[in-house]
Amino acid sequence: MIEFRAVTKRFPDGTVAVDALDLVADSGKITVLVGPSGCGKTTSLRMINRMIEPSDGTILIDDLDIRSANPAVLRRGIGYVIQQAGLFPHRTVLDNVATVPMLTGWGRRRARARAAELLELVGLPTAMGRRYPAQLSGGQQQRVGVARALAADPPVLLMDEPFSAVDPVVREGLQDELLRLQSELGKTVVFVTHDIDEAIKLGDRVAVLREGGRLAQFAPPAELLARPADDFVASFVGRDRGYRALSFVGADGLTVHPLRTVAVGDAVPAVDEWSLAVDPAGRPRGWLPPGSAADQLTEDVLVPGGSLYTQGGPLRGALDAALSSPAGRGAVVDADGKLAGGVDAAEVLALLSAQRDGS
């Protein structure tokens, strides 16, 4: 558990970066600090490992005042992932990951063996350990950064906008990877971002900070979307928050209808409704418009489908699948990507109001 008690940071030029911050980051959870630039989120993070010293107040890690520890020793027990990864360009990937174990005196052989394990843990081939950081893509570098932070198995992990320098597709992969890692490792993570969507996706609790380093709201993401504390939070959380709140609503009781399907490669007669084309494995490939016929159905006559809703996911996915489908009915797949049926937008909304009335 990391506890901020009335922590203030004033810089010599008089700017107040953090103003009397009280915050508790629970053990084993991801706490996200989010806010516009100048809200003191990075300053707050860097005070935890004493890269910046507070002007006032106290920070405790597991009830121990961080000022009682030697800064270098304290830092070796706190994983840190920085924007752009901050890898050492002159060391191989393996030696980068082995950094903290080496600093704490593990010995080269053991540190490297541990580093190799970590590369595997973050989903990189061990052979990549021999390369230099410049030979890796941005996403791979960021994974190495995470592996390096975890190398000495620190209970606390600080992440400073770690995924902001990679493109959106890679970023999403890295976020999913982090959640998977966290479910295995259960670290106490403090994560800084300016991206509210990232905060909502990753955070067990999200602290929204405003300019001048004041805490505007500290709540689980669903609550942030449903009940923003004030106008600042509401506007920061942004548009579509009603829709985005559906990410936290379960889909129990949603009716899944059978869909009319056709198989790619088959002879298809014309019918007056939309049909969903599936491949031999039963995975949706696209929609066949009403009135279309084919002697041998090929994929190029298909209308690309909308998003797919994976069974068991939150309502947001179901509604999006229905809204984005050209047929007006969203395709539902099981965990293996095999078609399970279709959902209607109206039924999603009906289920939502039923849940609201029931609760």
Add this chain to the structure above:
Amino acid sequence: MEDLVKYLGNPRNQDAVLELLVVHARLALVPLLLGLLAALPIGWAAQRYRRLRAMVLGASNVMYTVPSLALFVILPGLLGTKILDELNVVVALAIYTAALLVRPVVDALDALPGHVLAASTAMGYRPLRRALTVELPLAVPVLAAGVRVASVSNISLVSVGALIGVGGLGQLFTEGFQNSYNPPIVVGIALTLALALVVDLLLVGTLRLLTPWQAGRPTARSAA
């Protein structure tokens, strides 16, 4: 040309020239190493402490403008050495090398990527270990450019030492000049150039060895 062949054909001349070449290399390279070793901590401190920076950079500029001959003549008085002592040349050239290299050291440290340094602090490096194992290796490419300039500068400056009697190949120039006899001068020039070239190649090779992580990137070019 005939004279040259005759001059080089004499085994006594061969031995003498070879010995001068060895002396020349020693007089140029020992100060190069000493100057570099001095420039590293001075540059590191100058880069770290804002107030020191202007002072150190100013002083290094001034040092480099002191004429070499004057320094060769003054140093025996300051060091208590004999006027013909090799040490005078070594110390003088070490001072020049240090003066020449302080700025590249500062520039190289300035150019280190901030996120890498922040990461090293966050990993728990202490300042000295960080300087030696992170900052120094990363500064090598920029530093190497400075060292290459300094090596050429030293190799040419050693010749001036001939005027006080310690000058390696430079003594071939004074000898040839005094006797109005060209071959030693030609040999001296050729060997000075060859020495500069070989040393430069060695430095480039060393740079490659020290920076395997830079393979495939454009190498830092000498500013000379």
